[in-house]
Amino acid sequence: MGLRPLGAEPIFVADDRAGAELALRAHLFDTRRAEVLAVLPAGEEPAVELAAFVSEHVAGALDTAFHPLEAAARLVQEDLTIVRPAPQGHVLVAGAVCFPSGWYLREKLGRPLMGVHDPIEGYAEEIGARVERFFERLEPDRPFRRRNWFLYDDPSLFQPWDPTNEVVVTAANAGQRVFIRSEREVMLRLSGTGAIVFTIRTQQVRLASLRTRPDVAAAMASYLRESPEAVHRLKGVAPYLAEVLSALDEMAA
Ligand code: HEM
Incomplete structure (x- = not known):
């Protein structure tokens, strides 16, 4: 599952993109609220607790004009989701998700995690x-x-649709045209309502940034070579696998 204790690491991480990303989040809440914010009745109470938790953690004031979950998600670069136990398993009861990687919040809301992960082969x-x-x-x-x-x-950070692959990726341009998109996810239990918070921080760099890490380029290439096609599709690399492998081999050499 790839889980490890967070230990002394922070839950919320602000970086030099904070200004631009918080502006983009505010814009998405203003213009596409129905796509980026969804709260079921079971999510209301934990949302209030989570908002206070975020505000305290980042020393930011909540804007009371907004739903508490939106107000919290306007303060941090992390997307925020809440799950609660139910007879059918842990259920997604609320989310403020501005930067989804190929999924729609409304399709997943109210579903147990087994159903949320339906498209993930082997889950x-x-x-x-x-x-x-x-x-x-x-x-x-x-x-x-x-x-x-x-x-x-x-x-695009807001990317609920599957990759459109409109860019022509070649072995020569893969380093610049392909992005390693990575989510840092934190899971924690709120002490009051007992609900679980799952944060998603989306970070990306160009594939070419592995030029300084030939070891990582080599490991990624062998992982991709050993993986079945279902993994290539999940990772988004299926349409340009050969081109990416050739770029990775060059950086690993
Ligand atoms: C220990 C907890 C979890 C594990 C091990 C896990 C595992 C995974 C895996 C393996 C994937 C495929 C992409 C990837 O490698 O990340 C995935 C995708 C996903 N996960 Fe989870 N997950 C966990 C918790 C959650 C929770 C709490 C949510 C609630 C929002 C969630 C929502 C999703 C969604 C929306 C996707 C994309 C599904 C799609 O493409 O349709 N996951 N998860």
């Missing part, structure tokens, strides 16, 4: 039950984290 058989157990046991004040990565040819 139900291999990790679904373990994820449920992990969330059952998660203790307040002991957050965990995981990280994933994709290889997208479109650096």
